[in-house]
Amino acid sequence: MPSTRTLATNLLPLAHGLQLRDVSIGPDQIVATLEATAPRGACPGCGTWSAAVHSHYQRTIADLPWGGQAVRLHLRVRKFYCRQLACTRRVFTERLLHVVASYARRTARLESVLRVLAFALGGEPGARIVERLGMTASPATLLRLIRRVTVSEQPAPRVLGVDDWAFRKGHRYGTILVDLEQHQIVELLPARSAEPLVEWLRAHPGVEVFSRDRAPAYAEAARKGAPQAVQVADRWHLIQNLVEALERCLLRFRPALKVAAGAGDSVLGPLPDSRETTLVPWQQRAEAVSQQRHASKVERYKQMRTLRDAAFTVLDIAQLVGATRRTVYRYLALGGPPERQQPQRSGRRVRAPYEAYLIQRWAEGCRNRSRLFREIRLLGYQHSARTVSLFLKRLEQEPSASTVASSRPTVTRVPSARRVASLLVWHKDQLPEEERDYLRRLCDQEPTIALAYDLAQEFAGMARERTGQRFDAWLTRVTTSGIPELDRFARGLTDDRAAVEAALSLEWSNGQTEGQVNKLKLLKRSMYGRANFDLLRLRLLQAV
Template identity: 40%
Template sequence: MVRGTLLPSTSEVELVCLRPRTGLIEVELRTSRPFSCCPVCGTASRRVHSRYLRRLGDLPWEGIPVSILLQTRKFFCVVETCRRRIFTEPLSGTVLRYSRRTLRSCEALDWITVMIGGQAGARLARRLGLLVSGSTLLRQLRCRARCAPVVAPRVLGIDDWAWRKGHRYGTILCDLESRRVIDLLPDREAGTVAEWLREHPGSEIVSRDRGGIYAQATRLAAPGAVQVADRWHLLRNLSEALKNALSPHHRLLTQAARSSMGEVPGVVTSPQPSVPPWELRASLRNRERRFSRYEEVHRLGQTGASHAAIGRQLGLDHRTVRKFLRTETFPEAQRSPRPGIVDPYAEYLDRRLEQGCRNVSRLWRELRERGFTGQLNIVRRWLRCRRGYQPTSAAAAPHRAAPRISVRQTVWHILKETPSAQTYLEQVYQASPEVSVAAKLAKEFFRLITQRDLPALTPWFEAAKTTALAGFASHLTRDRDAVEAALKLPWSQGQVEGHVHRLKLIKRQMYGRAGFDLLRLRVLHTA
């Protein structure tokens, strides 16, 4: 196709005339070649059988739709032994057989569909002067777009992506050297991935996350490939293992936070926000229900039932069951109510209430003069709760919330060695040597991963065998070759995660029309 010309193909057609019509421009063309070749025997023929008109859609001119009337011909084949006696003149550079649009118009619509989808593509095409529906665009893309043959890359990146998070997943495969997606699979089963690897041999390095599905598929179908565990996932597994090791010591963490109040980031020191009584009652009901589940989990755990079996019986996630069984005391929900927009003016409102002012509208106007941006009903609701269960003494000192720090925050402070939390961490280490040893090993593993210190890996495994991180070290030992490759090779899952993000954007653009075949075409063509 020649770009930038008035006619679709100057070697095949010539202009007869232009006619303006209502809402469009009509262009009449006719074929210009003196002969045509038989599609069966290839013999050139000048014997014209008949002529007929074809109406085609073309690219718009300045947003005005263009309709083409094409005068084309049928020829006799001059070879008597040819089975094709009459044939239509082929115009491979202008239009395909049975098509109602020129090649360049179809190509423009294909790119619009690939980039922004069916319905959105149809809206854009109409604004540009290409009259087409979303269903037609998707149907045309299915018929015309053909993906290039997939060739296995030398460095392959594998990861999963969610059709519906928690229920259905697919697999994305990327060439890490050329930084592009090479294929999509409709599920993340080990058998499906192994079959793809057998059909496309040649990958020397396979980068993956810490899941066992892709490791198993690679061992089955590409045993000679070097597997590389993603370093970010290794550090995430480390933080989860350290969190599980610290979970039984949550009371110790709370006591250390109270003794070092004001020095631990995240400690709440603002005035206690107003909580309506009905919210307090709902919170108590939720705690009672959660506590009964906690006791039931421990009762079933003493019978020897597995975590999954207990979760199915009680309707809990297996991770929640594991957390309940690992703690000796009931883990309170660590949720602190967020301060409302009226709380900064609590002292002023209490003073006005003591002075006898009960007019909500007047109090609201006074707050507006002091910079308050909320509405009248917010102040009315706050005052109703305040008068209902809190004293209104102006001399009452602001209540200082009891400092609390979550296990996850403690893990962050340990791994990042937060300077402002050192006093808090030292008190935790002094109170529990077990936590001190686990934190030391976690920081060492964090260092050797970030600095790629391969010689330090073996001593770390030996040191972790008898600590709270023994389970984490045991899992790493089973995948040790991939962990060592992660420290030696530069490959990671970073760009694969980026392609997964792009895939999610494309899938959401397609609304309910994101079938696997269309999604695969769009992802591969926009790579």
């Protein structure tokens, strides 16, 4: 078997002018004594070689652990006389830069491992893992190792993706730049205004395709910093803007949404008033909260209407009322005050598919509630036993409840205008049969929605199939459709027409950039409040 000295010789960095003198293994650490053996040393000031030894001294350095046990190196090095009369140094210490840096207390390979852990884990988590691996480094030390790294300058990408990201949502934002061809982050900017991006583009000429969302600041930055680049609007944001326009349109046809869902008076008759039923305490609280919220919405609606009648702009109304412009547009598009949404007592009941089985077993004489609960669990029930117990308690107290439960009609929950707007842009073949039937009933109920559905499908098809040559014909159809919400959406597209046509024709889009933003968010949230811009930028650009 190899001796301890032989093993130490193989594990220690002895290939750079060092010789092992001694190894001692203690209860808590391993100590190895090394000595420099080079015949001469080079002066760090003037570079002159010297063999005149002045003296010796010992450095204590930490090295990589062996089997989880700490390793300390006692390194004996020499001091030499510098014979160059013009040099400011008279005595210098020999350097062993391949093993340890000047004035360092850790070997280069240990520092390299710590730096990798710092980039991957950050300060606090990294320090905990380092301790478990038999090394020693504080969170602040790991962060200093990150800050010492210099990011190498990358060549300018040919296809650049740009998007914003939030330091703190609603308060402070930055900009992320992504090379869409190489699938890697190029740079992180501390603001989302045009000026920093213009400076970066001018310092990195060569961008041919500039993919962005529809923010005016990024469009201006591309025009000023990279006028030769083809701007491409993000297709996801285009579809999102279309969905928002469809939502505002559908809000004008709320009765049609109810009738198509089977919740209108023509199908089921009027829904029972919540005051006709006995409410348990939590339902009473939910009812009170619902009424309070609805009253505030009605008051806000009246304020918006009053300000609009007084010729205030949408932006002024949003600032005075304390709402977003999107909310103002949505409220002003309503024909009257917003309806109150009843607490969801009449919605989908999780035990409804199993009530018939429970009633049958109860009629057969089974009164063991735990057994009945286990039986419907085997049938696929995945909710609490209390819900089943309350139903069985009703059967025990009111035998007629079994007849009521079995004959109770299923009330279809009316989808929101937002949900229906999303369905209008989905590929028809990818929708479930139930939702396709709903859209068919909705279009039969209201011709305006049918026309909006046709226009939405045509635009979504252009985005999916990259058939931008049909954009002019689509614009003509929209402007003559008589649907004001889609006409406003089309006018917004014409203001950024070149980027929109490029988005409907070229393969590039900002989906990959959004994925990198998600990576940034994950990294930022794992930094425990230490996500200063310099640290976040370094960790993101050097992510392992």
